[in-house]
Amino acid sequence: MKARVQVMLKDGVLDPQGEAVRRALGSLGFGGVSGVRQGKVIELDLESTDADAARDEVTRMCEQLLANTVIERYEIEIS
Amino acid sequence: MKAAVIVYPGSNCDRDLAVAFRAAGAEVSMVWHKETELPAGLDIVGVPGGFSYGDYLRCGAIAARSPVTRAVVDFAGAGGHVLGICNGFQVLTETGLLPGALMRNAGLKFVCRNVPLRVATADSPFTAGYAPDQQISLPVAHHDGNYIADPETLRHLQDQDRIAFAYLDNPNGSVADIAGVLSENRRVLGMMPHPERAVDAAHGGTDGAAVFRALAGLGVPA
Numbered sequence: 001m002k003a004r005v006q007v008m009l010k011d012g013v014l015d016p017q018g019e020a021v022r023r024a025l026g027s028l029g030f031g032g033v034s035g036v037r038q039g040k041v042i043e044l045d046l047e048s049t050d051a052d053a054a055r056d057e058v059t060r061m062c063e064q065l066l067a068n069t070v071i072e073r074y075e076i077e078i079s
Numbered sequence: 080m081k082a083a084v085i086v087y088p089g090s091n092c093d094r095d096l097a098v099a100f101r102a103a104g105a106e107v108s109m110v111w112h113k114e115t116e117l118p119a120g121l122d123i124v125g126v127p128g129g130f131s132y133g134d135y136l137r138c139g140a141i142a143a144r145s146p147v148t149r150a151v152v153d154f155a156g157a158g159g160h161v162l163g164i165c166n167g168f169q170v171l172t173e174t175g176l177l178p179g180a181l182m183r184n185a186g187l188k189f190v191c192r193n194v195p196l197r198v199a200t201a202d203s204p205f206t207a208g209y210a211p212d213q214q215i216s217l218p219v220a221h222h223d224g225n226y227i228a229d230p231e232t233l234r235h236l237q238d239q240d241r242i243a244f245a246y247l248d249n250p251n252g253s254v255a256d257i258a259g260v261l262s263e264n265r266r267v268l269g270m271m272p273h274p275e276r277a278v279d280a281a282h283g284g285t286d287g288a289a290v291f292r293a294l295a296g297l298g299v300p301a
Contacts, residue, residue, distance in 0.1 A: 013227065016185050016252070065144060068137055068173065070180040071227060 001046045003058045004077040007067045008039035042066055051078045080105040080298045084125045085151065085167075087112045087142045092128035092164065092275060099275035100125065103291035115146045117154055122298035124151050128165030128220070128273060138181060138223045139169030148174060160204060160297060161267045162290075165221055168259070168269030177260055177269045178236070179228035184221070185252025191220040193284065195247040196258055196272060200240045203261050204297065205268045208289030215286035217272035219250060224271040226253035226260075236260055243268055 009015050015037050022036040044061075048054040058076050067074040082105040086093045097107045100123075108118050112131075117124065131142035142148060152174050155161050163171035171177045184190060193216050198209040209215065228236065233255060236242055244259035251271070259270030274287025 013182075014185070014252075016183050016187055016225070020187055065136070065140065068140065068180055070172075070178075070229075071182060 001048055001051065001054050002079050003044040003046055003054060004079070005042040005044065005058060005062060005066055006039060006075045006077075007042065007062075007072050008037060008074075009071055010073050013071050039072075054078050080122045080295050081118070081120055082107045082123045082125060082294075083110045083117055083121050084108075084127055085110050085112065085147055086127070087129070087131035087145065089131045089133055090127045090129035090166070092166075092273065095273075096125045096127045096164065096275045099278045099287070099291050100294075102278055102288070103295040105291075105295065110147055112142070112145045112147045115150060117147075117150045121154065121159065123160040123162060123294055124154055126151065126161065126163040126167030126170050127275075128167060131166055131170065134166075134223075137169075137173070139166055139171075139173045142166075142170045143173030152176060155262070155267050158264070158266060160294070162205065162294075163267070163269040164273055164275060165219075165224075165271055168271055169223065171267060171269040176267050177262060178232045179226055179257075179260065181223050181271070182225040182227055183223050184225050184250070186250075189220075189222040190224070190250045191218075192250075193217065194219050194250050194258075194272065197245045197247055199242040199245045200261070202240060203243060203265045203268065204294060205261075205290050206243055206293065208293035214247065216277075216284055217274055217287055218276045218283075219272050221251070221271055224251040224253065226251075226257045226271070228254060228257075239263065241265070244270055244272065 018036040018038040082100040241261040274290040277287030
């Protein structure tokens with residue numbers, strides 16, 4: 001199976017990089033962008049064939065390493 | 080004082096830190112990241128600055144899960160003293176030994192210069208050599224020194240007098256101008272400025288030497 005983990009800064013945590021991207025878009029003439037949040041996507045190839053077990057395992061991976069839950073939240077897609 | 084300095088792949092302040100410890104009279108061992116145990120009889124572990132594991136994933140994230148860091152966490156759990164500087168501070172927050180996190184500088188630029196600081200508490204083994212509220216100057220050199228903690232954590236830090244150093248001219252956006260924080264038992268300090276780069280007048284200042292002189296008392300029978 002494959003897992004796709006999206007890690008984003010939590011709402012309310014100021015994202016200076018996203019804000020810089022927003023301003024750069026503005027300087028290119030894209031004036032209608034009121035906010036940009038930047039995160040990361042991590043793709044995992046898993047040996048597991050059980051979607052629920054895979055999700056549990058990837059959740060533990062997120063909690064222990066893939067996300068810093070002090071400042072980040074994560075979403076997991078299993079396919 | 081017996082000190083160990085951890086060396087991760089990508090550490091680049093490890094030797095400076097060892098020099099600073101030795102100048103204060105410490106016997107120093109360098110401990111490679113693959114070690115699973117620390118030398119016996121240590122008084123303090125230094126987690127140095129640099130770019131451990133290339134700062135992949137997040138600054139300090141991989142280092143915080145390396146074998147030697149597990150030993151450092153156990154050492155702190157048993158009441159040992161740990162000093163994390165710059166990348167070392169990032170590693171210590173990633174382990175959970177210190178609260179909060181260090182994010183990209185608010186100005187997005189790598190900041191490399193001397194900054195004025197206030198010694199926010201002299202009540203710790205690391206800062207006992209300073210006067211409370213003493214103003215000092217130390218170098219910073221980081222891209223991710225923007226300290227963040229949730230409001231409740233911040234309140235605990237303030238109520239428990241655990242902010243060790245504060246910026247007088249905030250270079251990175253850190254909440255409450257925080258440059259360094261202590262653990263609840265006051266034996267773990269993480270700080271972004273580099274005291275080990277300010278122990279020799281020939282290098283432009285000696286304001287960091289008091290940290291190491293104060294620590295020299297560790298392991299000396301009273």
